[in-house]
Amino acid sequence: MTEAEFLARLRTLPLHPGARGLTDDTALVAGLILTTDTLVEGVHFLANDPPQDVAWKLVATNLSDLAAKGARVEGVLLNLPLTDSRWDATFVDGLAAVLSAHECPLIGGDTVSLPAGAPRVLTCTAIGADAPAPPRSGAKAGDGLWVTGTIGDAGAGLTVARAGEGPADLLARYRRPTARLAEGRALAPLVHAMMDVSDGLLIDAGRMAAASGLAVTIDLARIPLSTALRAHAPDPLAAATAGDDYELLFACADAPPVPATRIGSFAPGSGLALIHDGQPVPLPPRLGFEHGLR
Amino acid sequence: MTEAEFLARLRTLPLHPGARGLTDDTALVAGLILTTDTLVEGVHFLANDPPQDVAWKLVATNLSDLAAKGARVEGVLLNLPLTDSRWDATFVDGLAAVLSAHECPLIGGDTVSLPAGAPRVLTCTAIGADAPAPPRSGAKAGDGLWVTGTIGDAGAGLTVARAGEGPADLLARYRRPTARLAEGRALAPLVHAMMDVSDGLLIDAGRMAAASGLAVTIDLARIPLSTALRAHAPDPLAAATAGDDYELLFACADAPPVPATRIGSFAPGSGLALIHDGQPVPLPPRLGFEHGLR
Numbered sequence: 001m002t003e004a005e006f007l008a009r010l011r012t013l014p015l016h017p018g019a020r021g022l023t024d025d026t027a028l029v030a031g032l033i034l035t036t037d038t039l040v041e042g043v044h045f046l047a048n049d050p051p052q053d054v055a056w057k058l059v060a061t062n063l064s065d066l067a068a069k070g071a072r073v074e075g076v077l078l079n080l081p082l083t084d085s086r087w088d089a090t091f092v093d094g095l096a097a098v099l100s101a102h103e104c105p106l107i108g109g110d111t112v113s114l115p116a117g118a119p120r121v122l123t124c125t126a127i128g129a130d131a132p133a134p135p136r137s138g139a140k141a142g143d144g145l146w147v148t149g150t151i152g153d154a155g156a157g158l159t160v161a162r163a164g165e166g167p168a169d170l171l172a173r174y175r176r177p178t179a180r181l182a183e184g185r186a187l188a189p190l191v192h193a194m195m196d197v198s199d200g201l202l203i204d205a206g207r208m209a210a211a212s213g214l215a216v217t218i219d220l221a222r223i224p225l226s227t228a229l230r231a232h233a234p235d236p237l238a239a240a241t242a243g244d245d246y247e248l249l250f251a252c253a254d255a256p257p258v259p260a261t262r263i264g265s266f267a268p269g270s271g272l273a274l275i276h277d278g279q280p281v282p283l284p285p286r287l288g289f290e291h292g293l294r
Numbered sequence: 295m296t297e298a299e300f301l302a303r304l305r306t307l308p309l310h311p312g313a314r315g316l317t318d319d320t321a322l323v324a325g326l327i328l329t330t331d332t333l334v335e336g337v338h339f340l341a342n343d344p345p346q347d348v349a350w351k352l353v354a355t356n357l358s359d360l361a362a363k364g365a366r367v368e369g370v371l372l373n374l375p376l377t378d379s380r381w382d383a384t385f386v387d388g389l390a391a392v393l394s395a396h397e398c399p400l401i402g403g404d405t406v407s408l409p410a411g412a413p414r415v416l417t418c419t420a421i422g423a424d425a426p427a428p429p430r431s432g433a434k435a436g437d438g439l440w441v442t443g444t445i446g447d448a449g450a451g452l453t454v455a456r457a458g459e460g461p462a463d464l465l466a467r468y469r470r471p472t473a474r475l476a477e478g479r480a481l482a483p484l485v486h487a488m489m490d491v492s493d494g495l496l497i498d499a500g501r502m503a504a505a506s507g508l509a510v511t512i513d514l515a516r517i518p519l520s521t522a523l524r525a526h527a528p529d530p531l532a533a534a535t536a537g538d539d540y541e542l543l544f545a546c547a548d549a550p551p552v553p554a555t556r557i558g559s560f561a562p563g564s565g566l567a568l569i570h571d572g573q574p575v576p577l578p579p580r581l582g583f584e585h586g587l588r
Contacts, residue, residue, distance in 0.1 A: 001379040003405055009386045016369040016399035027402035029368050029421055030326055034402060036419065038373040042409040074323050075310040079332040079373075079417045085295040092303045105310035108321035108328060110417075111297055115336040119408070121415035123332070123373045129324055 494582020
């Protein structure tokens with residue numbers, strides 16, 4: 001059974017109205033925003049990844065989903081395996097760092113033993129409140145497409161991690177993404193559509209356009225690249241398809257109140273188009289990650 | 295690192311006020327009650343257990359925690375692995391049954407792939423509302439100790455499951471416990487203390503007494519045994535230490551408004567004592583499960 005088939009079966013179950021048909025990364029229950037993700041060793045992270053970075057990513061990627069809804073963070077529930085003492089202790093150090101960096105308290109959770117040799121499986125459920133929750137489907141023709149921060153650093157950081165050498169700045173963006181909580185709260189009441197960039201800028205922008213029933217054009221020359229990335233691997237197309245950025249992508253008519261870059265625009269029609277300095281650029285064969293299988 | 299040591303480390307992290315120091319099965323956030331449990335293949339269930347029964351237990355045991363707080367069920371989040379199609383399809387059938395039986399909608403969740411051969415790891419996070427949330431620490435001297443339903447069926451059912459033969463009624467109590475949601479809602483506003491019986495009647499009653507700063511005496515002759523258990527294995531001490539009952543255990547001064555059995559009483563002092571027809575009975579060496587490691 002594929003993930004799509006499994007989800008189709010789950011959609012036949014009685015669904016909460018706040019589940020929104022299981023089509024969104026978050027659910028809304030009694031005014032709270034809920035999101036949950038599970039990380040699996042060997043699938044989403046490697047056995048020799050630093051445990052403190054696994055902790056960081058587990059929490060920060062969930063908080064990024066709250067940021068995209070403009071939520072205030074209530075806290076997280078964590079379901080954690082008891083494994084070896086050194087790994088577990090270092091993991092808790094990473095939890096302390098990521099919770100502190102995002103001013104996020106621990107609400108509760110569960111700890112379990114695993115059979116010997118089993119891959120670690122870790123779950124975080126993040127809870128937010130007071131979320132304006134702009135949909136990803138609300139972009140309007142004429143809106144600009146904007147993105148916070150810089151794109152592609154995490155993707156280059158993954159290459160650095162695999163190679164075992166390269167710029168530390170890029171590695172840090174891969175291993176320790178920061179959820180854009182403050183930006184999300186400032187933007188959410190003002191924008192027409194918002195989501196976080198997790199699977200890749202192009203695929204996520206295409207999803208926003210499709211959900212909004214519009215066409216979107218992105219100017220590759222405008223994609224914001226960090227100084228470190230410009231020095232290391234200055235390919236905007238690679239940056240825009242790498243994913244793991246955890247920046248906020250949003251549609252709005254006016255200049256936003258937080259630092260962000262206008263990289264494109266929405267128009268009547270459908271589909272994603274690329275330009276570079278005004279010239280059309282063919283779409284790459286792969287726009288980003290189709291699934292969460294990273 | 296033991297589970298207790300790991301929990302001690304987690305308690306050094308910034309905690310949400312609703313986490314209550316990570317001392318309770320549930321947390322309270324913005325008026326909602328949250329509880330989460332992870333089941334691991336080979337630890338909490340067996341690879342050849344029927345998938346629909348794994349689904350049932352995953353959800354029902356979490357809902358039992360909500361029942362003990364007198365909560366109305368909002369729904370559940372589920373973090374599920376994609377494994378083999380037949381297992382997954384049968385698992386979803388079990389989900390449909392347990393959600394329907396408890397009038398519990400699905401709120402959301404996550405699906406992940408596992409490395410080949412990895413044990414299944416499944417997480418349920420249950421959310422309840424409007425919970426009076428009686429503590430386990432509120433029993434008063436002179437209160438009776440009461441329990442809903444019958445005790446020991448699930449423990450005998452586990453023996454039946456292992457033997458591969460025996461009364462179907464007992465097996466069903468082990469494989470498909472029912473969360474006492476309606477009873478919990480009726481009792482919660484009236485009782486002084488309440489919890490569900492998951493680790494064993496004696497150990498859980500002892501915990502309630504300790505949390506309340508009282509002594510508790512239980513009359514083994516009064517422990518309610520089902521007709522099936524009386525015919526199969528009529529030992530009240532075995533029943534009272536087996537666990538997995540998911541009945542409600544509560545302290546109150548007056549007769550409760552739902553069917554329940556008064557099995558003991560609270561008095562000044564400390565500790566758990568047993569009697570049988572008025573005669574003292576020594577405590578067994580094992581009162582129940584010390585951890586969730588079943």
